[in-house]
Amino acid sequence: ETGVTQTPRHLVMGMTNKKSLKCEQHLGHNAMYWYKQSAKKPLELMFVYSLEERVENNSVPSRFSPECPNSSHLFLHLHTLQPEDSALYLCASSQDEGGPYEQYFGPGTRLTVT
Amino acid sequence: GQNIDQPTEMTATEGAIVQINCTYQTSGFNGLFWYQQHAGEAPTFLSYNVLDGLEEKGRFSSFLSRSKGYSYLLLKELQMKDSASYLCAVRDSNYQLIWGAGTKLIIKP
Numbered sequence: 001e002t003g004v005t006q007t008p009r010h011l012v013m014g015m016t017n018k019k020s021l022k023c024e025q026h027l028g029h030n031a032m033y034w035y036k037q038s039a040k041k042p043l044e045l046m047f048v049y050s051l052e053e054r055v056e057n058n059s060v061p062s063r064f065s066p067e068c069p070n071s072s073h074l075f076l077h078l079h080t081l082q083p084e085d086s087a088l089y090l091c092a093s094s095q096d097e098g099g100p101y102e103q104y105f106g107p108g109t110r111l112t113v114t
Numbered sequence: 115g116q117n118i119d120q121p122t123e124m125t126a127t128e129g130a131i132v133q134i135n136c137t138y139q140t141s142g143f144n145g146l147f148w149y150q151q152h153a154g155e156a157p158t159f160l161s162y163n164v165l166d167g168l169e170e171k172g173r174f175s176s177f178l179s180r181s182k183g184y185s186y187l188l189l190k191e192l193q194m195k196d197s198a199s200y201l202c203a204v205r206d207s208n209y210q211l212i213w214g215a216g217t218k219l220i221i222k223p
Binding site: 004040041042043045048056090096102103104105106107108 | 118122147155156157158159162201203209210211212213214215216
């Protein structure tokens with residue numbers, strides 16, 4: 001595997017379900033990100049991990065819970081979601097040392113909450 | 115507040131040139147990025163500007179004017195595969211990316 005991978009690619013869940021999204025980066029980066037992308041809206045940054053420490057929360061509802069066990073893996077745990085949470089969830093990574101390093105994105109998980 | 119503005123949609127003809135504009139108001143400035151996103155795919159990095167002027171990369175060029183809070187992405191010799199959304203993003207004083215909503219570019223034969 002190369003780059004940034006995400007699983008699953010598609011997920012349909014009910015509002016009472018619990019599920020997790022997984023992201024893995026194979027680039028040797030030290031920062032990872034979760035974004036939400038809704039149609040015709042800017043990317044919304046949800047969480048940032050730098051050197052495995054969470055550095056940004058951006059007032060995301062508690063029904064979204066991130067986990068970063070090491071610098072290569074990132075999870076987003078989901079529970080009791082709402083229909084408005086249906087969106088494309090993108091994971092990204094970068095080399096975060098204060099320099100202008102671009103972010104590399106995974107293909108995303110298309111989430112539908114029913 | 116912080117804001118990135120870019121046109122919602124543009125249409126151009128194969129072989130032609132198109133310019134996609136981006137204006138921004140942010141808390142500080144530490145660089146501007148352009149990304150390309152094909153439908154159903156991940157955004158991919160196209161260009162980065164931190165100083166005023168033009169950066170050229172093959173058929174794609176990106177321009178920045180920090181005093182005007184303005185950038186554009188110039189695509190030359192358009193190909194059908196250039197049909198995609200183009201995202202403008204600015205790194206603010208906290209080194210976080212502020213994103214525009216993207217410009218959907220439609221290429222017609």
